[in-house]
Amino acid sequence: MNLKNKADIRAFMQAIKGCGGNVFFESPEDKIDLKSVLSQYVFCSIMNNKKLMDSGSIRCENPEDYGKLEQFLE
Amino acid sequence: MDTYDKRLFDSKMFAGMIYSGCRMGAWCFGMESRKMYYTTCPNEQEFLMFFTMSGCLDYIFSEKVDKTKPVFLSDSLGMIWVADYIWHYGAPNLAVVIGPVFNSASSIRGIEDSLRRLNFSIRVRNNLVQILHKVPVVSVAMLYQYASMLHYVLTEEMITSDDFQFQHPAQTADRTDAEEVEVAPLPERVSMERVRTVEEGLLQMVREGNLNYKHLMQELTHLAGPDDYQVREPQRNNKNTMLIFAALCSRAAMEGGLSPRTAKNMEVEYITKIEQAKTVTELMHISENMMDDFVKKVHQCRSHPEVSRTVQECCSYIQRNLLKPLELSDIAKEVGYTEYYLTKKFYKEMGVRLSDYIKDSRIELSKIWLLTTQKSIQEISDQMYFGTRNYFSKVFRDKVGMTPAAYRERVMAASDSEEGRKGREE
Numbered sequence: 145m146n147l148k149n150k151a152d153i154r155a156f157m158q159a160i161k162g163c164g165g166n167v168f169f170e171s172p173e174d175k176i177d178l179k180s181v182l183s184q185y186v187f188c189s190i191m192n193n194k195k196l197m198d199s200g201s202i203r204c205e206n207p208e209d210y211g212k213l214e215q216f217l218e
Numbered sequence: 219m220d221t222y223d224k225r226l227f228d229s230k231m232f233a234g235m236i237y238s239g240c241r242m243g244a245w246c247f248g249m250e251s252r253k254m255y256y257t258t259c260p261n262e263q264e265f266l267m268f269f270t271m272s273g274c275l276d277y278i279f280s281e282k283v284d285k286t287k288p289v290f291l292s293d294s295l296g297m298i299w300v301a302d303y304i305w306h307y308g309a310p311n312l313a314v315v316i317g318p319v320f321n322s323a324s325s326i327r328g329i330e331d332s333l334r335r336l337n338f339s340i341r342v343r344n345n346l347v348q349i350l351h352k353v354p355v356v357s358v359a360m361l362y363q364y365a366s367m368l369h370y371v372l373t374e375e376m377i378t379s380d381d382f383q384f385q386h387p388a389q390t391a392d393r394t395d396a397e398e399v400e401v402a403p404l405p406e407r408v409s410m411e412r413v414r415t416v417e418e419g420l421l422q423m424v425r426e427g428n429l430n431y432k433h434l435m436q437e438l439t440h441l442a443g444p445d446d447y448q449v450r451e452p453q454r455n456n457k458n459t460m461l462i463f464a465a466l467c468s469r470a471a472m473e474g475g476l477s478p479r480t481a482k483n484m485e486v487e488y489i490t491k492i493e494q495a496k497t498v499t500e501l502m503h504i505s506e507n508m509m510d511d512f513v514k515k516v517h518q519c520r521s522h523p524e525v526s527r528t529v530q531e532c533c534s535y536i537q538r539n540l541l542k543p544l545e546l547s548d549i550a551k552e553v554g555y556t557e558y559y560l561t562k563k564f565y566k567e568m569g570v571r572l573s574d575y576i577k578d579s580r581i582e583l584s585k586i587w588l589l590t591t592q593k594s595i596q597e598i599s600d601q602m603y604f605g606t607r608n609y610f611s612k613v614f615r616d617k618v619g620m621t622p623a624a625y626r627e628r629v630m631a632a633s634d635s636e637e638g639r640k641g642r643e644e
Binding site for chain 1: 267268270294329341342346
């Protein structure tokens with residue numbers, strides 16, 4: 145699933161904290177663990193890069209976590 | 219032009235001045251709308267996201283902040299911002315933020331090292347690195363001056379560093395990518411972010427041989443709590459604090475160019491004095507002399523440098539990476555020399571073999587851990603890459619004259635005996 149265009153990044157990161165399992169941004173080249181602080185910065189730094197963002201998607205380790213992130217994903 | 223318009227105009231002028239002066243960005247947010255009105259920061263979308271994600275943006279609007287004074291904010295990467303407010307009709311109307319800055323170039327090098335460990339693609343890694351390289355490095359003392367100037371521009375009031383506010387507690391996260399040392403919980407009454415910033419500022423002054431360190435020293439003295447290590451006897455706490463600071467000063471002095479031999483001798487001399495001190499005032503006196511001595515020695519040696527920049531960088535890299543395997547090939551690659559040439563050069567300038575320098579540095583850190591953490595000797599040995607506990611004990615005994623267990627016991631026994639004596643006296 146992909147992050148919505150105008151998603152509130154602070155609220156999104158807070159919601160990830162509440163997830164039971166790990167949440168990743170995965171592309172063919174990278175796997176960014178969004179629960180890790182430094183990786184969150186890496187993710188933020190590519191959010192405005194459409195090409196990089198389009199090359200990957202958000203994946204939750206626990207399927208039930210998708211519900212917690214529903215408002216941010218499309 | 220009324221006062222409010224004038225202050226808004228002045229704030230924009232100030233934003234332009236600090237950007238042209240040191241590439242420090244500035245931001246303006248509406249207090250009610252929380253929208254950004256202007257910024258001079260490059261990569262504004264990314265930095266705004268960092269500011270938002272770290273919770274700093276929410277913090278400047280929060281009730282906790284006194285809107286009549288500047289507030290210092292920082293995030294998990296060590297970026298620092300300062301916020302202050304423009305008032306209109308008796309209420310804060312705009313928040314003007316300057317930053318981000320790093321207070322040390324080593325902050326960004328540390329982040330780069332961590333990024334390398336995380337195995338991202340070069341494209342993704344460089345994306346963040348290039349953005350972070352736009353963050354200027356500004357010393358704590360300079361940032362205090364910019365904060366005072368900003369406050370004057372927005373209020374026409376003079377202010378001193380005593381009036382500054384600091385965001386706390388420091389942000390916490392579920393997990394960080396850095397190695398962490400397990401210690402007893404710290405008291406909440408002291409902003410550890412502030413202590414760390416001031417401490418880093420002081421160590422930077424040792425590295426630079428900067429003789430204008432006294433105001434920061436005074437601030438650190440005001441901030442340091444008497445019970446940081448949760449041990450039972452107050453004097454032991456003061457001594458522990460100073461022992462660690464002596465080791466940090468010694469490292470900073472080496473990074474500043476002082477020969478390891480001189481720095482080490484000074485460290486040993488001050489550690490002996492600290493251990494022998496009987497009163498708090500005596501310790502305070504030693505503390506003053508120690509800082510002065512290290513700063514002056516570095517100042518002297520920087521006028522006549524003995525150690526090349528390459529070897530200094532090598533030492534700095536080793537100190538930053540003591541908890542990693544530290545292969546010679548990695549160190550050589552980091553400083554851009556062949557292994558053969560680097561080891562020769564290192565020995566020639568430092569009078570000690572590179573491998574011995576790594577071992578010595580790890581033993582020094584082990585001493586601090588033995589004193590201040592509950593880690594077992596096996597754990598320390600493993601985390602310092604000594605291979606086996608026996609080998610760690612052997613190296614430790616060769617350097618310190620006793621085994622790690624004996625060292626820990628002896629310090630604890632000294633602490634108990636001082637406490638017992640104090641009890642009897644009472």
